[in-house]
Amino acid sequence: MQEESSQRQEAVKRLTEEQIQRERRQSERERAELERETLRVKALAEAEGRALERRQNEDVYRRELLTKMELERERLLAAINTTFRQIGAGVYGLLGDREKLTRTVIVTTALAAGVYSTREGARVVGRYLERVLGQPSLVRESSRATFPFLWRRGAHSNAGLLASNPATDAMRKGEGFGDVILHPALLSRVRSLASATANTKKHGAPFRNMVFYGPPGTGKTMAAKQLARDSGLDYALMTGGDVGPLGPDAVTKIHQLFDWAGKSRKGLLLFIDEADAFLKERNAVSMSENLRSALNALLYRTGDQSRDIVLVVATNRPEDLDRAVVDRVDEALEFPLPGEQEREKLIRLYLDKYVMRAGEDSRSSWRKLLRGGSDKIEVRGITDDLLQEAASKTEGFSGRELAKLMVSMQGAAYGSQKSELTPELFQEVLTYKVAEHAQRKKIVEQHQSALAAPAGS
Structure with missing residues (x-):
């Protein structure tokens, strides 16, 4: 009996201890939840306080701006009245x-x-x-100058700019490709093509045509320009969307373009962006006769391998290209969205270009003089960990979107009272742009679903 009583007491004691432990854990959970709620309320209050402060500052700035505008208007009206009085006196004297x-x-x-x-x-x-002498109207940008003395001046200026560009220094060390940051495998492929194209030019062999495909803003145009420079070629950029509005003149313009391109002494890389706008399948119902004729003109001029022109077409939809165009392509390179490592390199590149070096352009000297001071941005507390975090959060961003992100950082810094970029401002802009990217992606997906719905029904 005594042993059973001891066992019951032990059991009751264990149950009591377990109950106490459960109540303690429950109390700790409630305390942690209360702390989280307190932190959340505090963060909301701080955010509302910052928003209120910004609104108050904006009101003060708006009142000052309105006062300045009113003073300027009165000064301008006085000047106009004086001018018209003098003109009236002169006209009266002339008529007399x-x-x-x-x-x-x-x-x-x-x-x-x-x-x-x-x-x-x-x-x-x-x-x-x-x-x-001039370049065709279809060419939007070209390294080939019409007049030699202009070319020498531009080449000299560009050499000076490139000498001080950190992206170019990285390229010389084998870490980059100009301002283009690519996946290592793709970068190796592009460099190999640049070397092969330079050797092809050296030995007078026919050039190889290429297609660059991938999402917008992944560096296709910049890679083509750098490939031309490294190969010792001139380059000319056009976009397929410019061909359609030409109507019946499109065929003539295509022939003028190739005649002009063939006269380059160095050889020329002709880059056609948005190529699917007029190089799409000729059997497509939506293709007009004028566009079909322009496509046939291009196919005629590219029927044989050329020793003067490297044709590079870029598209986001390679499956839409006409089969005859694909048949003329010797190399196909996919430009994917940058990975996390590439995004971090791009963020560092554009942070240096648009924020840390803001105000160093000599063309802004008159603006500085009028403002009475420098427009440099002071960067405070932007650490490697913060940049790595930004690279992690910007998954799915293209190189162009990352450049726009840093331009937004520049605008936010100039909008601050001291023209400085702090970690808090950096995080605020980053959060906004990530949310904006997600919303844009959702809209695109909804649009694609709407387009695919009739086909699936």
Whole structure:
């Protein structure tokens, strides 16, 4: 009996201890939940306080701006009134003197005739120079200058800029490709093609045509330009969307483009962005006869391998390209969205370019002089951990979106009172842009679902 009583007491004791432990754990959970709620309420209160402070500052700035605008308006009205009074006095005096009025009419007529003749003559000469020497209207950008002395000046200026560019220094060390940050495998492939193209040019062999495909903003255009530079070629950029509006003139413009490109002494890389806009499948119902004729003209000019022109077409939809265009392609390179390591490198590159080096451009010297000070941004507390966190949070961002992110950082810094970028401001802009990216992605997915719905029904 005594042993059973001891066992019951032990059991009751264990139950009591377990109950006490459960109540203690429950109390700890409730305390932790209360602390979390307190922190959340405190964070919301701080955020509301910062928002209220910003609104108050904006109100003060708006009132000051309105006061300045009113003063400027009054000054401008006074100047206009003074000017018109002087003009009125001059016209009154002129009308009162018949001889002076006659001379004024003769001189004004002669001056108008001279201006008109000069303008029309310049227009005719300009058309002739453009037709004989200038670049075709389809070319949006080119490294090939029309006049040699302009080319020498531009080359000298670019050399100076490249010499001080950290991206170029990284490229020389084998860590980059100009301002292009690519996946290591893709970077190796592009460098190999640049070397092969340079050797092809050296030995006078036919060039190889290429297609760059992948999401927008992944560095296709920049890679093509850098490939041309490393190969010793000129480059010219055009976009497929410019061909459609030309209508029946598109065929003539395509032939003019290839005639001009073939005259480059160094050889020329012709880059066609958004190529699927006019190089899509010819059997497509939506393709007009003018676009189909323009495509046939391009196919005619690229039927044989060229020793003068490297054709590089870029598209986000390679499956839409005409089969004859694909048949003319020798190399196909996919440009995917940057991975986390590439995103961190891009963030560092654009942070240096748009934030840390803001205000160093010599072209802004007049703006600095008028403002009476420097427009440099002071960067405080932006650590490696913060940049790594930004690279992790920006999954799915393209290189162009990361550049825009740093431009937003620049704008936010200039919008602050001291033109400085702090970790708090960095996080605020990053959070906003990540949310904006997610919303844009959702809209695109909904649009694609809406387009696919009729086909699936």
